[in-house]
Amino acid sequence: MIERFLRIVGSHAISVLRTMGHMLLFLLNALYFVFTPPFKHRQLLREIRFIGAKSMTVILLMGSFTGMVLALQIFYTLRKVGSEAMLGPAIALSLIRELGPVLSALTITGRAGSALTAEIGIMRITEQIDALSAMALNPVRYLITPKIVAAIIVFPLLTSIFDVIGIYGGYLVGVKLLGLSSGTYFSEMEHFVDMQDIRIGLYKALTFGILVLWVCCYKGFYTGYGAEGVSKSTTNAVVMSSVLILISDYVLGSFFM
Amino acid sequence: MKKFDLELAVGFFLLIGIVCLGYISIKLGRLELVGVKHYVVYADFSKAGGIKPGSSVEIAGVDVGRVRSIALDKDYQALVGLEIEEKVKIQEDAIASIRTKGLIGESYIEITPGASDKFVPKNGKIRETESAIDIEDLIAKYAFGKV
Structure with a gap:
């Protein structure tokens, strides 16, 4: 009885460990091709368009409404203690340090990550990846590396778009609707936000970018059989990326206080 | 035309992203690029x-x-x-x-x-x-x- 229990625990632990190792090797393999020519510029541009440019509308929407909601709720709380002047810093700091990186990463996971997993998964089950190998094109170099490089470029940029739009969304509600003075809103913000805060936000965005693309590409690249396998790995990829984003957000947040 | 479209989209996105990044770093983070001595x-x-x-x-x-x-x-x-x-x-x-x-x-x-x-x-x-x-x-x- 006990022996069987131990056996189950052991086999699970081994398989988890094996998957983790496999994932790490996959990432290292992809990163190796970042530094070795030939580089796939065209693919890179295409991925930047897909992950970045096409995510902009949804990032703009998310950013503006996040900023507006923050302004509304924080204003309501601050009014109780009579320090409405802190509205600007509160919005800017929470956007730049936390909400910007996390929400934009979650959005991109939902919009681009799932699509990438499905795309690579279908290429796998229809043997297009094998066809690439047969044509002596390294599939990792051709498919995965441009996506990861694109994520490294795109995530910080989308995060900063999110931050700026959020701050202006907050401005719209705080200043135009709730009647704070616009000078107070921006000058207090400039006083309280440091380069350190912005740097933390960007580190987070970079981390999430690599994490999301890593998980999504891995899940697609080693997908199961048939349509069911692809749908399963797409779901897995989105769930796992989202959980990892939130966990690593906490860890990074406690590292860089 | 298709090729042009790709470059336009990427360029546009990168430009906006970099402008936003610059805005928060310089305006809010007081990063001084062209240093006042x-x-x-x-x-x-x-x-x-x-x-x-x-x-x-x-x-x-x-x-x-x-x-x-x-x-x-x-x-x-x-x-x-x-x-x-x-x-x-x-x-x-x-x-x-x-x-x-x-x-x-x-x-x-x-x-x-x-x-x-x-x-x-x-x-x-x-x-x-x-x-x-x-x-x-x-x-x-x-x-x-x-x-």
Whole structure:
């Protein structure tokens, strides 16, 4: 009885460990091709368009409404203690340090990550990846590396778009609707936000970018059989990326206080 | 036409992203790319409460630099290094004082200009200083009637 229990625990632990190792090797393999020519510029541009440019509308929407909601709720709380002047810093700091990186990463996971997993998964089950190998094109170099490089470029940029739009969304509600003075809103913000805060936000965005693309590409690249396998790995990829984003957000947040 | 479309989309996205990144770094993070030249002067305070590296230095309410370093010197005084914009000269008899914005706001250093003809040189010292006002101290004094 006990022996069987131990056996189950052991086999699970081994398989988890094996998957983790496999994932790490996959990432290292992809990163190796970042530094070795030939580089796939065209693919890179295409991925930047897909992950970045096409995510902009949804990032703009998310950013503006996040900023507006923050302004509304924080204003309501601050009014109780009579320090409405802190509205600007509160919005800017929470956007730049936390909400910007996390929400934009979650959005991109939902919009681009799932699509990438499905795309690579279908290429796998229809043997297009094998066809690439047969044509002596390294599939990792051709498919995965441009996506990861694109994520490294795109995530910080989308995060900063999110931050700026959020701050202006907050401005719209705080200043135009709730009647704070616009000078107070921006000058207090400039006083309280440091380069350190912005740097933390960007580190987070970079981390999430690599994490999301890593998980999504891995899940697609080693997908199961048939349509069911692809749908399963797409779901897995989105769930796992989202959980990892939130966990690593906490860890990074406690590292860089 | 298709090719042009790809480049246009990517270029547009990168441009907007970089503009936003620049905006938050330069406007909010006070990242100085094209550096206004600074020089450093020092000031001894008996208490540097609330001042951090990066706190602002003001003259007549105008931002002229920031605090660069805070260290303890031989006489157990807080030696604060101030980065001041090159074009702002500080007279030898200027007074550096630690103030707070509002009652519980952040601390900053206010320099009150003097009347001397001599200026503090690079890495020189502002002699006259006025330390942070300790509000708890004041309240205690008030409460025990020693004002």
